[in-house]
Amino acid sequence: MEWSGAVSLGAMTQRITRDEVVHVARLARLSLSDAEIDEFTSQLGDILEHAADIEALDVGDVEPTLHPLPMVNVLRPDELCPALDRDLLLSQAPAAEDGQFRVPPILGEEP
Amino acid sequence: MTAHEPSLPEEWELVVGLEVHVELATKTKLFCGCENKFSHIPNTLTCPTCVGLPGSLPVMNEKAVEFAMRLGRALGCEIHPSVMARKNYFYPDMAKDFQTTQYDQPTNADGQLALADGTIVGIERAHIEEDAGKTTHVGGGGRINDATYSLVDYNRAGVPLVEIVSQPDIRTVGHAKAYVSELRDILLAIQVSDAKMEEGSMRVDANVSVRPTGSDELRTRCELKNINSVRSLGRAIEYEARRHVDLYTNGEAPRQETRHWDEEGGRSTAGRSKEDADDYRYFQEPDLVPLSPTAAQIAEIDASMPVLPAARRARLGELSSVADEVIVTVVERGQDGLALGAIEAGADADKVLTRIQNDLAVDDWSAVTSESLAMLIQMETGGELTATQVKQVLGEMAAGEHGGDPKVIAAAHGFEAMESNELETLVDQLIVDHPDEWSRFVDGDDGDRKKMQGFFTGQIMKATKGQADGRAVAQLLGQKSAG
Numbered sequence: 075m076e077w078s079g080a081v082s083l084g085a086m087t088q089r090i091t092r093d094e095v096v097h098v099a100r101l102a103r104l105s106l107s108d109a110e111i112d113e114f115t116s117q118l119g120d121i122l123e124h125a126a127d128i129e130a131l132d133v134g135d136v137e138p139t140l141h142p143l144p145m146v147n148v149l150r151p152d153e154l155c156p157a158l159d160r161d162l163l164l165s166q167a168p169a170a171e172d173g174q175f176r177v178p179p180i181l182g183e184e185p
Numbered sequence: 186m187t188a189h190e191p192s193l194p195e196e197w198e199l200v201v202g203l204e205v206h207v208e209l210a211t212k213t214k215l216f217c218g219c220e221n222k223f224s225h226i227p228n229t230l231t232c233p234t235c236v237g238l239p240g241s242l243p244v245m246n247e248k249a250v251e252f253a254m255r256l257g258r259a260l261g262c263e264i265h266p267s268v269m270a271r272k273n274y275f276y277p278d279m280a281k282d283f284q285t286t287q288y289d290q291p292t293n294a295d296g297q298l299a300l301a302d303g304t305i306v307g308i309e310r311a312h313i314e315e316d317a318g319k320t321t322h323v324g325g326g327g328r329i330n331d332a333t334y335s336l337v338d339y340n341r342a343g344v345p346l347v348e349i350v351s352q353p354d355i356r357t358v359g360h361a362k363a364y365v366s367e368l369r370d371i372l373l374a375i376q377v378s379d380a381k382m383e384e385g386s387m388r389v390d391a392n393v394s395v396r397p398t399g400s401d402e403l404r405t406r407c408e409l410k411n412i413n414s415v416r417s418l419g420r421a422i423e424y425e426a427r428r429h430v431d432l433y434t435n436g437e438a439p440r441q442e443t444r445h446w447d448e449e450g451g452r453s454t455a456g457r458s459k460e461d462a463d464d465y466r467y468f469q470e471p472d473l474v475p476l477s478p479t480a481a482q483i484a485e486i487d488a489s490m491p492v493l494p495a496a497r498r499a500r501l502g503e504l505s506s507v508a509d510e511v512i513v514t515v516v517e518r519g520q521d522g523l524a525l526g527a528i529e530a531g532a533d534a535d536k537v538l539t540r541i542q543n544d545l546a547v548d549d550w551s552a553v554t555s556e557s558l559a560m561l562i563q564m565e566t567g568g569e570l571t572a573t574q575v576k577q578v579l580g581e582m583a584a585g586e587h588g589g590d591p592k593v594i595a596a597a598h599g600f601e602a603m604e605s606n607e608l609e610t611l612v613d614q615l616i617v618d619h620p621d622e623w624s625r626f627v628d629g630d631d632g633d634r635k636k637m638q639g640f641f642t643g644q645i646m647k648a649t650k651g652q653a654d655g656r657a658v659a660q661l662l663g664q665k666s667a668g
Contacts, residue, residue: 101464103275140268140290141469146477152211152248155218160228163236173227174321174336177277180329 089122090115197433198398199426200406201361201391202353205368206346207378208316208386209252215315215345216243216285216473223384227319227338235343237281242472245269249345250292250476252377253313255486256347257293259375259493260308266477267292267313269470277337278317286314286348288467292476298351298371299495300363301513307352318342347377353392353403358419365389365415370494370517382414389418393425395433404429405439409453411446421446425453497521505534511542520545526555532562540565544579552585561591571654574600600652608645608653612661615644627666638662 095115099106106114140146164170169177193199211221217234224230233241254264270288291312298306319341324333349368355361369387372380380387394406407429409421424446429439444453492500494516501512501521505528515521520541527537540562545553561582565575578594587593616623619640626637641662645653 098466101466102273140266140475140477142471143474145474146266148244148474149247149250150218150244152213152246153218154213154220155232157219157229158231158233158236160231163228163231166238171336173229174338175228175277175280177335177337179332180276180320180322180335 089119089126193395193426193430196398197395197426197430198400199356199358199422200353200394200396200403201355201422202406203349203351203355203361203364204390204392204408205349205351205365206316206388206390207256207349207372207380209249209345209347210376210378211246211248211252211345213246214343215246215249215313216343217241219343221344224340227336227340230340231342235280236339237279243285243470245473245476246345249313250478251486252345253292253311253347254478254483255375255490256349256372256377257296257311258483258486258490259371260293260296260298260311260349262293262296262308262311264293264478264483265290266475268475269313269473270467271470273466273468276320277335278320279342280318280337280339284315284317285470285473287312290475293347298364298367300360300367301495301498301509302363304360304363306354306360306364309350309352311347311349314346314348316341316344316346353394353406358422361391361422362415362419365418366517367494373519374491374493388412391418391422391425393422393429394439395426395429405441407439407441407453408443409446410443410456411448413448417446417448420448420451421453424451428453500525501534501538504528505538507535507538511538514542518546520550523550523553523555523558527559527562530555530559532559533566536562536566540575540579544576545583547583550583552589553579553582554589557582557589557591564591564595568654568657570595570600571652573651574598608649608657609661611645611648611653612641612658612665615641615648616665619644626662 092111092115095111095118096106099111099114160173164173164175167175169175209221213219214221214230214235217232219230219232219235222230234243257264267287267290269285271283272286272288273283275282291310293311294309296308296311298308300306318337318339321336321338322329322332323336325331329335351364355364365382365387369380369382372378372387378386382389389412391409391412392406393409394404396402396404407425409425412418412421425444432439443456445456446453497516498512498521501515501524502509504525505512512521515524515538524534524537524541528534537558540558558579561570561575561578564570565572570578574595577598578591578600581587581594582589582591587597622637622640625633626641629637638659642655642658645658646655
């Protein structure tokens with residue numbers, strides 16, 4: 075398969091726009107330079123192009139896959155385990171106060 | 186609907202869907218063995234998994250899955266193979282920066298809930314997810330927007346929840362309240378949650394919109410949060426619906442957003458505009474494998490299902506002719522087993538239910554048995570006790586006095602029915618002593634007759650220290666005046 079920049083750049087204009095990449099980056103709170111935006115637009119375009127190739131296959135006879143792992147119902151009994159020592163837990167945090175994690179002011183609202 | 190049911194202008198119809206979060210009463214959290222309980226001491230019920238430490242892995246609690254499926258079946262849902270998903274967001278109430286939930290493949294879907302009056306509300310889904318931790322905002326009056334910093338307690342992070350999402354089928358405030366109380370009754374009956382709104386183990390969000398009456402469109406909805414009681418739910422929906430009507434009437438329109446219900450101020454305030462679902466960047470949880478319950482497991486759940494409140498009400502309805510509200514109350518309080526037992530033991534069904542509703546509205550009635558209640562009701566129907574005495578005896582039975590034996594309690598108070606000839610002698614004497622009153626009773630108009638009946642009954646009660654049976658007195662007076 076050909077993976078030259080020219081081909082993927084052609085693909086990306088159809089699969090994902092620069093604006094969409096900027097939007098997704100904002101959702102993930104990623105700060106991207108202009109060069110990075112171009113780079114990821116191109117890479118994501120390639121990935122979507124590949125997905126489109128797979129989408130084009132006839133999979134009518136194939137059982138849908140719920141999950142990559144071939145297992146279901148991995149469960150544990152409802153039994154207590156000892157809790158972490160709180161001082162040890164809080165000692166891992168940048169800041170703690172009154173037995174709680176202390177975090178900077180939250181911008182935005184509860185989900 | 187009650188007389189207090191507030192109504193929108195006739196040309197507008199209310200459209201409500203409810204999202205109810207229910208904490209499951211498992212011993213441990215959803216994905217780890219930390220204790221699932223309320224603790225006032227922050228961060229003492231945590232482990233590497235529920236604080237999202239690197240290298241930790243979640244494993245699903247089998248009891249939580251069973252409880253979720255039991256709830257699904259109680260709501261008539263189909264159980265599907267399901268996968269867990271990550272709902273990503275930036276808020277420190279989850280140390281992992283995502284909540285593990287179900288997205289496009291929930292365990293339970295397509296059910297329904299029948300309200301006490303027979304109205305059916307569709308259930309879109311009832312999915313499994315984990316609860317988040319608790320944040321406290323410090324400085325700036327404790328509000329999130331002007332806080333200096335925030336504190337986080339992860340005791341609640343990872344507690345198993347089921348979120349029950351209704352269809353937008355609810356058309357009145359009364360039905361919204363009835364939905365929540367019916368759901369609570371079901372949760373208690375199947376013993377998967379203690380379902381206490383005031384303690385947060387059952388939390389209700391309401392999606393509210395309005396539309397022109399007769400139309401079937403769905404207009405812009407607002408999601409109301411911070412509703413802490415059934416009463417508050419009614420007020421919040423009512424307020425929000427009126428706000429929408431006012432906006433449309435002024436040529437404006439509501440915008441789709443989450444709104445915060447302020448119970449004290451009696452109003453809702455704007456929160457964030459509703460994010461699109463894909464803004465949460467849902468994706469499948471790679472650390473958990475799918476749930477795929479077998480037909481045998483589902484059959485086992487169905488077989489172990491207790492009789493649900495709706496069927497329990499229907500049973501009492503067949504046996505009695507009391508008003509629906511009486512039966513609803515008795516079932517809601519879980520006193521229907523007591524009532525059924527007493528009825529089976531031979532007591533009059535209507536009397537049993539009415540007595541329970543009126544005189545057994547107490548937290549602890551465990552000292553009252555079906556047998557003792559049946560005996561009491563039979564003493565009442567047999568004329569051994571007056572209505573007032575029955576009420577008093579039942580109160581003392583509930584308090585466990587004298588071993589809860591109605592005969593012993595009645596005897597201890599000297600409650601003994603007057604022999605009817607004793608009563609008759611007394612009435613005859615009163616007629617002789619009060620000839621004017623008696624003639625007003627016999628010959629007077631309805632008002633006079635009523636007044637004098639009150640007078641004679643009062644005299645008799647005074648003479649017998651309240652031990653005479655009011656109905657027997659009325660009957661005797663009737664007979665005497667006719668004879």
